[in-house]
Amino acid sequence: MTHQYPSLSPEQKQELASIAQRIVAPGKGILAADESTGTMGKRLQKINVENNEENRRCFRDLLFSVDPSISQCVGGVIFFHETLYQKSDKGVLFPQVVKDKGIVVGIKVDKGTAGLNGTDGETTTQGLDGLSERCAQYKKDGADFAKWRCVLKISDGCPSALGIAENANVLARYASICQQNGLVPIVEPEILPDGDHDLQRCQYVTEKVLAAVYKALNDHHVYLEGTLLKPNMVTAGHSCPKKFTPQEVAMATVTALRRTVPAAVPGICFLSGGQSEEEASVHLNAINQVPLHRPWKLTFSYGRALQASALAAWKGQAANKQAAQDAFCTRAKINGLASKGEYKPSGQADQASMQSLYTASYVY
Amino acid sequence: MAHQFPTLSTEQKKELHEIALRIVSPGKGILAADESVGHMGKRLNQIGVENNEENRRQYRQVLFSADDRIESCIGGVIFFHETLYQTADDGTPFVKMIKDKGITVGIKVDKGVVPLAGTNGETTSQGLDGLSERCAQYKKDGADFAKWRCVLKISDSNPSNLAITENANVLARYASICQQHGIVPIIEPEILPDGDHDLKCSQFVTEKVLTAVYKAMFEHHVYLEGTLLKPNMVTPGHSCLTKFTPEEVAMATVTALRRTVPPAVTGITFLSGGQTEEEASVNLNAINNCPLAKPWALTFSFGRALQASALKTWHGQKDNESAATEEFIKRAEINSLASQGKYTGGGDNSGGAAQSNYISLYTY
Secondary structure (H helix, E strand, O other): OOOOOOOOOHHHHHHHHHHHHHHOOOOOEEEEOOOOHHHHHHHHHHOOOOOOHHHHHHHHHHHHOOOHHHHHOEEEEEEOHHHHOOEOOOOOEHHHHHHHOOOEEEEEOOOOEEEOOOOOOOEEEOOOOOHHHHHHHHHHOOOOEEEEEEEEOOOOOOOOHHHHHHHHHHHHHHHHHHHHOOOEEEEEEEEOOOOOOOHHHHHHHHHHHHHHHHHHHHHOOOOHHHOEEOOOOOOOOOOOOOOOOHHHHHHHHHHHHHHHOOOOOOEEEEOOOOOOHHHHHHHHHHHOOOOOOOOOEEEEEEOHHHHHHHHHHHOOOHHHHHHHHHHHHHHHHHHHHHOOOOOOOOOOOOHHHHHOOOOOOOOO | OOOOOOOOOHHHHHHHHHHHHHHOOOOOEEEEOOOOHHHHHHHHHHOOOOOOHHHHHHHHHHHHOOOHHHHHOEEEEEEOHHHHOOEOOOOOEHHHHHHHOOOEEEEEOOOOEEEOOOOOOOEEEOOOOOHHHHHHHHHHOOOOEEEEEEEEOOOOOOOOHHHHHHHHHHHHHHHHHHHHOOOEEEEEEEEOOOOOOOHHHHHHHHHHHHHHHHHHHHHOOOOHHHOEEOOOOOOOOOOOOOOOOHHHHHHHHHHHHHHHOOOOOOEEEEOOOOOOHHHHHHHHHHHHHOOOOOOOEEEEEEOHHHHHHHHHHHOOOHHHHHHHHHHHHHHHHHHHHHOOOOOOOOOOOOOHHHHOOOOOOOOO
């Protein structure tokens, strides 16, 4: 259908597409440092550090002030609102610190989940009110992309048609508004890994959800080349008794994406969900080795899977800063390699012998 | 479809249904006094009165101090947020004044329209963020119903599919949230009368829009008996060259509603749009005399069509207050009659003679 009423000018489209491509340039992914105050509290509690503004600033400062060579593996950083206006130890605003390293600044713009009545505990996400004005301000304050997270879950009755349609719609509204203000929207329809469902069920649900998301984005005239997708990998539920190999996870994931995500989307940056740092890297690596055509970049947008070791090393003490930064840089480099399918974890056989693990008995 | 996950308990449903019934009891309708600060500014401007909080309070006082004649004509009053917390000269809260007359208090909860990118000037409405918490507070502060206005327009390309589904969806989210807090949602999908389209076109579009609205209500598990609908009457566009009689307007309106609004909906309270006070009453009367089965109450929710004369008479002067209040009571009584098909003024014939005007040349 020819577009009678253009939402974006050619210049706006070009700007959005080029921002998106910078973020997912080869070997690069995203550091998700946008934990809300409450979520950050949980992280800090684990290392017995008090959850106050200074400690949150201190930890983010630790991450952002690493050696500039970090920009070889990190293309973008997602901020939480508070952090966007905080300064480094040297008194420089964080967005500036990050930009000076050649990394794109992003901002989480959703306002958390809200219940969907008449469902089995499903939610939608709020944050659309005044979003246009907020985006315009964030753009002025240094952001070039945004993130919005929707949450779905798998159970007997979930996700329901309403859960899927409502979340797809709200993601599309958010994306449309961002683009009007020069921000590349990262679209995150996370399907939680909670439950005892197997790999096939997760793949089926992921396909249904992503199909609805792209239908909604299309209906809302969103410019796909100026967006990024942040989905879950396709994995079995946490309590599923059967275990699946990284190659099976990778095959299921790439198959689902090939069936639902248009090639126009420049990049897919996986969330790590409940995975450990190493699991998340190994899976990403396997995904980038799947012998199927993958027209989008497949990289990372990790929070915990990039920061867990750094947090554990830091423990809130200035003396541990270097060790924490080293831990973070190590994970970033590993994931940079994984995003090219070049990660060779020690103790694992090399590529050639791994190819045979991609059995084509995987039918669904 | 058996409802696995109930939204409302039996008691909650009963409460909502009873509130709705009270508002549209025979002979009663709604005073829409929820003009936002900006809107009120336009009205006051027309009579040369400054738009400040005190004047807005004085003006609402003129309306709310109507004597008990109003009790048999007005079932509900819609407030704007500011007004809900204002008091009369003697310190009586407006909310109490209204409730003491046995009238139900309502509150406008949307936060205005925002553009839909990629459309020909179409909009959706915002206000969902934190709506649950706001409803809980409004219920405590005396409100038993709410109102949310969406706007659509007719032109060669409009309303588009996106505008219809987006507005229907946002109305359903709003309605679902209200009901959780014992607040009856009035659903207002206004199709503007601007344009040169004829009556048939308006009817066609109204049917399309209302079908989508009730589809969304169904999907969001909204309890229809605990809602009210506030639609436009089906009228030709303002600049349409052909003129239509009140009976033709009535026939088109009732036909459209019979095809789209489930009988479970307790009442339909028309907006007056750009109609004059008299036009609105005459049309409402004709609607109630239309010889087709009408399973819902068909009454008014008028703003300008109840207040225009009162506003003009008041002119911002204390001396004119009681005369202005009289004007308001007059219109209220006329519309009360119209809502029962008993209004004989305005040169309109009632009873048998008028029936012949409802000719079914009208085929659409």
